[in-house]
Amino acid sequence: MKHSIHVSAISPKLRRWAPPGALAAAAIVTLTACGGSGSSPAAATQREPAVVSVQTATGIGKILVNSSGRTLYSPDQEQSGFISCTGKCAEIWIPLTVPGTAVPAAAGVSGALATVARPGGAHQVTYNGAPLYTFALDTAPDETKGNGAADSFGGNSFTWHVLMTSDGATAPSPSTSGGGYGNY
Numbered sequence: 001m002k003h004s005i006h007v008s009a010i011s012p013k014l015r016r017w018a019p020p021g022a023l024a025a026a027a028i029v030t031l032t033a034c035g036g037s038g039s040s041p042a043a044a045t046q047r048e049p050a051v052v053s054v055q056t057a058t059g060i061g062k063i064l065v066n067s068s069g070r071t072l073y074s075p076d077q078e079q080s081g082f083i084s085c086t087g088k089c090a091e092i093w094i095p096l097t098v099p100g101t102a103v104p105a106a107a108g109v110s111g112a113l114a115t116v117a118r119p120g121g122a123h124q125v126t127y128n129g130a131p132l133y134t135f136a137l138d139t140a141p142d143e144t145k146g147n148g149a150a151d152s153f154g155g156n157s158f159t160w161h162v163l164m165t166s167d168g169a170t171a172p173s174p175s176t177s178g179g180g181y182g183n184y
Helices: 013-017 022-033 042-043
Strands: 052-057 061-066 074-075 094-096 113-117 123-127 133-134 150-153 154-161
Touching: 074 133
Parallel strands: none
Antiparallel strands: 052 061, 074 154, 094 133, 113 123, 150 154
């Protein structure tokens, strides 16, 4: 728990007549009395929320989702972990990134979670080596509109699939044809 003391909370008479350093000493005593160390044993043992979880999608099975329940995808062309989806591609297919290299997972995520460096230095989450993305046209949890999508950005072609939990398998493309959202 953080505590702060504002000089304005100290009476004007005390500020005017207090010897130099006395206000700082009073603040230290007050913070110590309030437990101002910034952490507590309970906070130190709390687990970070899961970045990747498992959810059942109708017609597909158990899939990977982000902390908001949004479906996670990976393109066939990046299965080796090499990042090709940049620029406009990353505006439609939003990379799942974390601030560091640790990737908290929920129970049921059986594959290996790690990170790969994106151009620019961000840490993108991978599942069994495949970089993870959400799809901008999936506007709510449980949507899988990007499964089987094929697109092209800057001369790079991609085929996207929902990631399933069984050994990082991808979901088969929907059997219906047509649709899509266009190439950029």
